[in-house]
Structure formats: C-alpha cells, structure tokens
Amino acid sequence: MPDATGGKIQLKSRLLNFHAPPFKVSHTIGSLYTGGKADITADENLLITTVGDCIDITDIHNGKRVFRLSGDSEIITTFAITPNGKELVSSSRSLGVKIWDLTTGKIKRSFKAHEAPIIIMDIDATSTLVATGSADSTIKIWDIDGGFCTHNFKGHGGIVSALKFYSENDRWTLISGSDDCNIRIWDLQSRTCVGVLKSHVSIIRGLDVTHDGKFIISGARDKVVNIWDFNKKTLVKTFLMYESIEKLGILQPQTTIDDIEDSSVGEMFYTGGEKGIIRIWDVQTGKLIKSQEPEKNTNHTITDIIYLRKSNILAAVTNDQNILFYQIATSLKRIKQIVGHNDEVIDLVYVGQDESHLAVATNTEQIRLYNAQSFDCSIVYGHKDIVICLSRSHDGKMLISGSKDCTAKIWNVDVDNENHEERVKCIGVCIGHTEAIGAIALPTKKGNFCITGSQDRTIKLWDLNPLDPTKSEENFKLKALYTHHAHEKDINSIAIASNNKIYATGSQDKTIKIWSVEDGSLLGTCVGHKRGVWSVHFSPVDHTFVSSSGDKTIKIWSSTDFSCLKTFEGHTNSVLKVSFLTSGLQLISCGSDGLLKLWTIKSNECVTTLDNHTEKIWAMAVRKDEKFIASGGADSLINFWEDCTIEEMEQRIKEEEELIVKEQDLSNYLMKKDYKNAIVLALALNQPFRLLNLFTEIINNRPEGDTSITGSKPIDNIIATLSIENIEQMLKYIRDWNTNAKKSGTAQTVLNVILKNFSSEELLKIPDIKGLLDGLLPYTERHYQRLDRMLTDSYIVDYTLHAMDLLDPLNGNKMEIDE
Structure with a gap:
C-alpha cells in the first residue's frame, strides 16, 4: 500500500482524468x-x-x-x-x-x-x-x-436621538433626547409632555434611569453627563467626561469588580465614546471607578455599548465594525472579539502548531487571528499603520508582519492560551527601512533569521537569535546583519529556499533576483516577465521556483542556471499569488480576475478553476497537509477550500462499480427476456442504443397473428405504464433514431405506442412537446406548413394521434394526409 502522500498524489492524478474539481468551499468568513x-x-x-x-x-x-x-x-x-x-x-x-x-x-x-x-x-x-x-x-x-x-x-425641535421607556407601578413614562439638546419626559397615560430638561449643549446620545427611579442620567456629545431629579425635573449634578459620549447606562445593583473594595460605591454607570474605551463611574460622586486598558495603537471610537446582564459583560461596538467584549468583574478585561467586516484582505497565513488558526491582514493596523473552524477571533494590536504582509515560521509558533509604518514586528503565537491578549504577543521589532515594508519571509525549515523587502528598494536580513519567546518585549530592536539595494522598483515578494542557502525577490521592475543567504551576494537575475512580479515560491523537492506576474503568466525557473523552464497562461488578469502543491507536481494560483487555478506542471494544463470571489484575490495560504487552501481578496471574503480529492475519487469509484453492476443486470434482463426491467434500466442508464436493438429485435420477430403494435403485447403494456419523465426521455431517443432511415421504422412504431396510450393532456405536460414531435412524423414540407397554419399547441398532439392511426404496422401502409 502506498504512503498517504503517494496515495493522495495518485488519486489526484486519476481524478484529474475525470475533470472533476479537487477543491470545494468548506466555509467562508464574510x-x-x-x-x-x-x-x-x-x-x-x-x-x-x-x-x-x-x-x-x-x-x-x-x-x-x-x-x-x-x-x-x-x-x-x-x-x-x-x-x-x-x-x-x-x-x-x-x-x-x-x-x-x-x-x-x-x-x-x-x-x-x-x-x-x-x-x-x-x-x-x-x-x-x-x-x-x-x-x-x-x-x-x-x-x-x-x-x-x-x-x-x-x-x-430636531432629530430624536435617544429614547428610554420607564415604568414603575402604574407610572408609564417615555424619556426622549434630541439634537435640539433638550430632554423631554412624556406621560403615556395623559399623553402629554410633563417635563423638559435643559442643560446639554449638544445632541443627546444616552439616557437611563437609576434602579430606585429617583434620577435620570443623560450623556451627550458636549462631553458631560448630567444627573436629573426625576420627580422635580431639575438638574442635580454635572460630571465632566472629557470625551463625547455615544452611549451610557446603569449597571445592575451589587455589580462587583475584582480590584474595587470601596464599600462606599453605590450605583454605577458606564460610558463609551470618542476615546474608544469603556469607563465605569459612581452615580453619586461621578468618581471614575474603572477604565479598560486602551487597545494599543488604535484610533477607533465606540458607537454603542451592549450590556449583557446575564454574563455581566459590556460589548463595545466600534466604528471599525468590531464588537469587543469586556468582563466587568475582571476589571474590564477583553475576553472576546467579533470582527464584523474585514475590509480588503491583503495577506493571510496559517499559524499555530497544528495550523488551526489563520492570521489575516485586512487593510488596517491590526492583525486578525481567526480560529479556522469557529467564530472565535482575536484582534492583534501593535502596528501604527496598515499591515501589508505576513509570514510564519516552519512550526507556526512565530509570526512576522510588515507594515506601512516602516517596521516589521515579530510575534510569538500561542493559539491555545485562554487569555486572548496573550495568544499573540510582540517579542521584537525590526526598525531600519525608510519606507513601507511590502515583503517579508521566514525560513520554511528551521532557521533563526528573517528577510524584509521595502518600497525603499532594499532588502535586509535580520538575526532572530536574541529573541526570547517567553517575554513580551515590544520595543526589543533586532539587528540587521546586512542591507542591499535590490531592485529599481518596489519589492513585492520574498521566498527562501528549503535549504536556507538562497532566497528570491520579485519586484515591480519585472525581474526576479536570487541571493545568497549567507552574505546577501547576488547570484543571478531572471528576466522574462513583461510586467511586475507579484509572487515567488520555491519548489519543496527540486531546484526550481515559480513566479507570477502582472503580465497574466506564471513561469517556472531553474534556481541553478536561472533559465525559464515553463510558462503557464490562462488567467485573464494579473496573477497575484502562486504556490507549489502535491510535492511540486502542481501549482495553485490566484489573480485579479477573482479566480484560483490549479495547474499540472507536467502537461502545462489548467485542470481546475475555482470561483467564489467577486474581486481580485490578493492573498492565498496553503496548509502544510494541503487539506485546506485559504484565499482572501478585495471582496472582504475569506474562503476555505477543502481538498476533496480522495472523497471525490471514492465517489467516482463507487459510481463506476454501481454502473458495472447495473450494466450486468441489464445484460441479464435481456438474456432472460425480462423486457420490463430491461427497458426501465436502459432508460436509467441512458443507453438508447440498447433500447433500439431491443425494440428492433421484437419488431423483426413478430409472431404470426400478433395484433400488438410492437410485436409484443407485454412491450406495449410496459411502454404504456412508463412515467411521464421516462416518456420524455423516450421521445428524445425516438427523435434521434428517426433521423436515420434504417432506424426510423422502429422509431415510428414506438412513437405509435406512446401516442396510442397517452392523452394529449398528459403529453402537453412535457416541456417543448411540439419541438419533440417536430421531425418524428414523415410529413412533407407542404404538410408542415399546413400544420403550422391550422394547428395550435393545444391540439397538435390530438392531430398527431389521428395521423398515427394511418400508420398501421400490420399492413405497412404509408401515412398520407389529404389536403
């Protein structure tokens, strides 16, 4: 028995002969x-x-x-x-x-x-x-x-911006706020306004009532929170918040916070707004009780807060379409994130020891860490500008990111850590480039270095030996062992060979260059692409590498003499990513045409095109076991493509076995002259030739004195009991047989049986019945023209029935229609 990899390759090869897609979308993050x-x-x-x-x-x-x-x-x-x-x-x-x-x-x-x-x-x-x-x-x-x-x-006098129902005993009240800066209290029983509260100087955004019903609390964009006496309709206190308030609310009584032991604290309220942090305050004194730790290097604001009373959680809804969950009891510690919208997916890589998670760069300063099988997502803060590129270590425990802030950050990844903030922590930073870092690479096998490429046209090799994965040292600066001016335009991609001795860089200057890892010396230049090179990737098994370009082509190059070995054409726009598959026997690529294509290297053939994106696909990552491929693009969609080669092959083999059994059954039925089962099975197997031979044999061997249409009463009865779906299929066969003079007699005889036994109402249920009947009867052109003039769809079948009476199989009369 072959090993798992060999068996998989063999199965893929067999499956490609069936032209079946070996990948399907298993799930999507949208x-x-x-x-x-x-x-x-x-x-x-x-x-x-x-x-x-x-x-x-x-x-x-x-x-x-x-x-x-x-x-x-x-x-x-x-x-x-x-x-x-x-x-x-x-x-x-x-x-x-x-x-x-x-x-x-x-x-x-x-x-x-x-x-x-x-x-x-x-x-x-x-x-x-x-x-x-x-x-x-x-x-x-x-x-x-x-x-x-x-x-x-x-x-x-303006847009109504806040509403709050309140009822106590028989007291039904609605409190409202508006951008006229006023708060109104409406009595539902009397249907009148019973109070107008004036103090705010900006739009009212939050309203609530204390649990004892004595006070109304209001927040506005004038950066203050007011406490009002509900009964007297007067202002009691004003607390300065130093931020525009977008949401506030009263916490449940006896809400506890771990490190707050002040027994004098009574009712508390929460606020959120332009600073992007949730804060908890004392209603009586306006004292700040607890503030969440600000997320690093973020500039989001809070647009709403959802209070989950059952689990004692405040969920902040941010203007960058994220929902951040903070546990009140644990001093507003972030325990969960839901990413609402990913914007444009720029890059993604599998991380974690078992590659269970996906790190994603999405045109923002943050990195999103998704559990590939669940709803769980962690947001990684750290960069000050948009993250452009990502790479991972061979074991998936280290992640490196390059950003428009001209830095690359090294992250230790522990996806099993229960603390979301500890799952991905920065352990070092690469500072030295003068422009955005657009390409980055870590060795595919063990190695303590990384390479960065920048829009400043330089490449740098960094020593990772000083890093300590157990420590979170965001400001620990790594040392560049060498820097070289590499290209004349932006560097889009870097790939390191599996032996860690050479690496390749692809650039907008249309060239690919091969460098020595040891000293950064230039070993060779590959010229051939007519547009910028977007991606390079080394073969895992031989001395070749692949590149993709804006000229819509993919090329395979020798890494020894730097010659072009093969060119693949098929994409209709720029090819943005390409990677080897199946131990270097296949390629997978994606491009600006929104398609992924699977290529067989030996034949230069595109064997599968995968389509589930609506915009250009910027990012693609292949899991080590090649069971899944993740793709992300400008449509904000991340697709997980599952390799269904083995399952598809097994299904094909099963279908083949079932087909062989059915064909054997058909042969057995014919030998036993079990014509009923033979006809039904031949229709199921879509074998018109076997049916034609069966009917012809019966017609040619008609017994003397037989009065049936086909020469066998049982056959007539079998046709008469077929389903309308089978009759439609039979009429299509008859139409094809009728085009051949040798087969037309059999065709007309079977048609006669159908028209004798099925009413016009039944046959008219068949789609395009008139089209099927056209060509079945041996009319002259003159008769067809006359039929078109005289007959309607509603009774053409009845007329055909009458015409078929003239075709008597017993005396062989030819049908003639008198004008």
Whole structure:
C-alpha cells in the first residue's frame, strides 16, 4: 500500500482524468456587520447586526447564520429586539417599519411610521410597545402585536436621538433626547409632555434611569453627563467626561469588580465614546471607578455599548465594525472579539502548531487571528499603520508582519492560551527601512533569521537569535546583519529556499533576483516577465521556483542556471499569488480576475478553476497537509477550500462499480427476456442504443397473428405504464433514431405506442412537446406548413394521434394526409 502522500498524489492524478474539481468551499468568513445598529438577545444566544440593507441573525457561539432578514434595497437605520426575544422591529430609509418573528425569520407585519427615517427605537419591558424617534422630530408609540399607533408626541425641535421607556407601578413614562439638546419626559397615560430638561449643549446620545427611579442620567456629545431629579425635573449634578459620549447606562445593583473594595460605591454607570474605551463611574460622586486598558495603537471610537446582564459583560461596538467584549468583574478585561467586516484582505497565513488558526491582514493596523473552524477571533494590536504582509515560521509558533509604518514586528503565537491578549504577543521589532515594508519571509525549515523587502528598494536580513519567546518585549530592536539595494522598483515578494542557502525577490521592475543567504551576494537575475512580479515560491523537492506576474503568466525557473523552464497562461488578469502543491507536481494560483487555478506542471494544463470571489484575490495560504487552501481578496471574503480529492475519487469509484453492476443486470434482463426491467434500466442508464436493438429485435420477430403494435403485447403494456419523465426521455431517443432511415421504422412504431396510450393532456405536460414531435412524423414540407397554419399547441398532439392511426404496422401502409 502506498504512503498517504503517494496515495493522495495518485488519486489526484486519476481524478484529474475525470475533470472533476479537487477543491470545494468548506466555509467562508464574510461580512457580519457593516456598521449601524448591532445588538444581542437577552438570552445572549443571538447576535443581530445590520449588513447593508439586510439584518443578519447569527449564533453567537459558533458564528453560523441563523437567518438573514432581507431588506428593501434601502439602508437599515435602526432596529430593536423585544426583551422576550421573540420579535424584532426594524426600520429603513424607505420609511417602512417591519416586525419580524425571530423564531421563523418571517415578517409578521409592516407599515409606514414617519415622514422621515427613524433614528432610534426602544421597546418596553413587557415587549408590548415600541417607541420610534424620527428625523421628522416626532415620536410615535406602536402596539407590536396589533401594528397600530397608540401615541404621537410632538415637541422636539430636531432629530430624536435617544429614547428610554420607564415604568414603575402604574407610572408609564417615555424619556426622549434630541439634537435640539433638550430632554423631554412624556406621560403615556395623559399623553402629554410633563417635563423638559435643559442643560446639554449638544445632541443627546444616552439616557437611563437609576434602579430606585429617583434620577435620570443623560450623556451627550458636549462631553458631560448630567444627573436629573426625576420627580422635580431639575438638574442635580454635572460630571465632566472629557470625551463625547455615544452611549451610557446603569449597571445592575451589587455589580462587583475584582480590584474595587470601596464599600462606599453605590450605583454605577458606564460610558463609551470618542476615546474608544469603556469607563465605569459612581452615580453619586461621578468618581471614575474603572477604565479598560486602551487597545494599543488604535484610533477607533465606540458607537454603542451592549450590556449583557446575564454574563455581566459590556460589548463595545466600534466604528471599525468590531464588537469587543469586556468582563466587568475582571476589571474590564477583553475576553472576546467579533470582527464584523474585514475590509480588503491583503495577506493571510496559517499559524499555530497544528495550523488551526489563520492570521489575516485586512487593510488596517491590526492583525486578525481567526480560529479556522469557529467564530472565535482575536484582534492583534501593535502596528501604527496598515499591515501589508505576513509570514510564519516552519512550526507556526512565530509570526512576522510588515507594515506601512516602516517596521516589521515579530510575534510569538500561542493559539491555545485562554487569555486572548496573550495568544499573540510582540517579542521584537525590526526598525531600519525608510519606507513601507511590502515583503517579508521566514525560513520554511528551521532557521533563526528573517528577510524584509521595502518600497525603499532594499532588502535586509535580520538575526532572530536574541529573541526570547517567553517575554513580551515590544520595543526589543533586532539587528540587521546586512542591507542591499535590490531592485529599481518596489519589492513585492520574498521566498527562501528549503535549504536556507538562497532566497528570491520579485519586484515591480519585472525581474526576479536570487541571493545568497549567507552574505546577501547576488547570484543571478531572471528576466522574462513583461510586467511586475507579484509572487515567488520555491519548489519543496527540486531546484526550481515559480513566479507570477502582472503580465497574466506564471513561469517556472531553474534556481541553478536561472533559465525559464515553463510558462503557464490562462488567467485573464494579473496573477497575484502562486504556490507549489502535491510535492511540486502542481501549482495553485490566484489573480485579479477573482479566480484560483490549479495547474499540472507536467502537461502545462489548467485542470481546475475555482470561483467564489467577486474581486481580485490578493492573498492565498496553503496548509502544510494541503487539506485546506485559504484565499482572501478585495471582496472582504475569506474562503476555505477543502481538498476533496480522495472523497471525490471514492465517489467516482463507487459510481463506476454501481454502473458495472447495473450494466450486468441489464445484460441479464435481456438474456432472460425480462423486457420490463430491461427497458426501465436502459432508460436509467441512458443507453438508447440498447433500447433500439431491443425494440428492433421484437419488431423483426413478430409472431404470426400478433395484433400488438410492437410485436409484443407485454412491450406495449410496459411502454404504456412508463412515467411521464421516462416518456420524455423516450421521445428524445425516438427523435434521434428517426433521423436515420434504417432506424426510423422502429422509431415510428414506438412513437405509435406512446401516442396510442397517452392523452394529449398528459403529453402537453412535457416541456417543448411540439419541438419533440417536430421531425418524428414523415410529413412533407407542404404538410408542415399546413400544420403550422391550422394547428395550435393545444391540439397538435390530438392531430398527431389521428395521423398515427394511418400508420398501421400490420399492413405497412404509408401515412398520407389529404389536403
């Protein structure tokens, strides 16, 4: 028995003969949240987010989409979830309101609510009423079950920006804020405004009521939080926040924080805003109790905060479409991240000892670390500008990133660490390039060095021996062993040979250069591409390497004499990445045409094209076992392509075995003259020739005195009992037989049986029955013209039935139609 690799290669080779795609998309990471409203159900099982003009409902534990609530082609402005988790109310710029059943994902009712888009919603604790605040300055309250308006409040002089239901005993109140800087209190029983609170000088963004019902707390973009006496409708205190507030709320009573032991702290409230951090304050004193640690080198702001009361977590929704979860009890420690939108995927690599995770650069300063099989994602902060390129060590425990901030950072990767912040930690930095680093490489086998290439046209080799993986030393500077001016234009790719003795660089100057690792001396230059070189990769088994270019070609080169050995053409645009597969027997490439192509090197043939992207594919990573290939591009999509070669081959073999058995059964039926099973099986196997021989034999061997149409009453009965699908298939065979004079007699005889036993209503169920019947009867051109004039589709079959009566198999009369 061959080893696993050899068997896999052999199976791939056999499968390619069938022209079957050996890869299929197993799962995809796409956009989950593109901005706007985001929320989580009270049971903390479903994440609900806006994606363009739709709303996605996602299982928060595994990342699988439960429902997509289709929009009306207009942007969703806001939505609200009923506290019981059964319904969702949404609105869009089309001014329509929709009420959805969250158990089925279906619309229960819809209606037009305001004369301008709805900006804010709130639902009361009983899940009965929903309040909508609009850009038309009005507030309306709706019965959710009935879909009718119960209240219509007017009084604000601007866009309604905040709403809060409050009820205590028989006291039903709605509190609202607007960009007129005023807060209004509405009594639902009397349907009047019972108070106007004036103090803020900017748009109101957050409202809440303390648990004892005595105070209203409000936050605005004027960087202050006000405490109001609910009964007296007067301002009690003002706390200066030093940031524009986008969201605030009251924490549950007896909420504890690990390192806070001050017994005098009473009720607490949280805030979030332009600084991008969550802070917790004392309601009575305005004292800052706890602030989360700022994320390193980030400039995001908080647009909303979701309070998960069940698990005591605050989830910050950021303006860069991420949702960051902070545990209140552990001093606002970040415990989870959900990446809503990846922007443009620039590069990606598999990391971890078992390559279970994917590090992704997405046109931002952060690196996203995805668990390839689950919803879990860690965001790695550190760079000050966009991360352009990534590379990994041979064991997957080290990651290196190059950025527009002119630095490369070395990261130690421990994907099994329960602490998200410790999974990827910076242990060193390469500083020395004067422009963005566009290419980077670590050895594919053991080696303590890395190579960087920059837009400053230089390459540098760095010594990694001083690094200590156990220490987090973000400012530990590595030493460059040498620097060389390498190309005349930007360096796009660097690859190190498996022997760690040479490396290749590909550049926009259309050349590939081979260098010595030891001293950086130039060994050779490969010239042949007509456009810039985007990617280079060494063969794992021989002295060759492959390159891809903007000239739409892929070339294989000798790494000994630097000559071009093969050229592959097939992409319709720039080829951005290329890599060896199957122990150097195949290539996988991706390009600006949004396609991945699998090539067989020996034959220069593209054997498979994989298509699941809509934009250019910038990034591609092959797992070591080649079971999965990940691709990412400008469409913000990451596809995981699973190698299904063995499964496909096994399925093919199974189908072949079943076909052989069925063909043997067919031969047995024919020998036994079991014509019923023979006809059905021949139709199932799509073997018209066997059917033709069967019918011809029966017709030619008609017994004396037989009055059947075919020469066998059982055969007539078998045809008469076929399904309409089988009859359609039979008519197609008859149409083909009828084109040959030697076969037309058999064709006309079988057709006669069909038309004698099936009504016109039954035959008219067959798609394009008129087209099938055309050519079946031996009409002259004159008769066809007359039929076209006289007959309609509704009774052509009846007319054909009548015509077939003239074709009597007993006396051999020819059909004649009298004008």
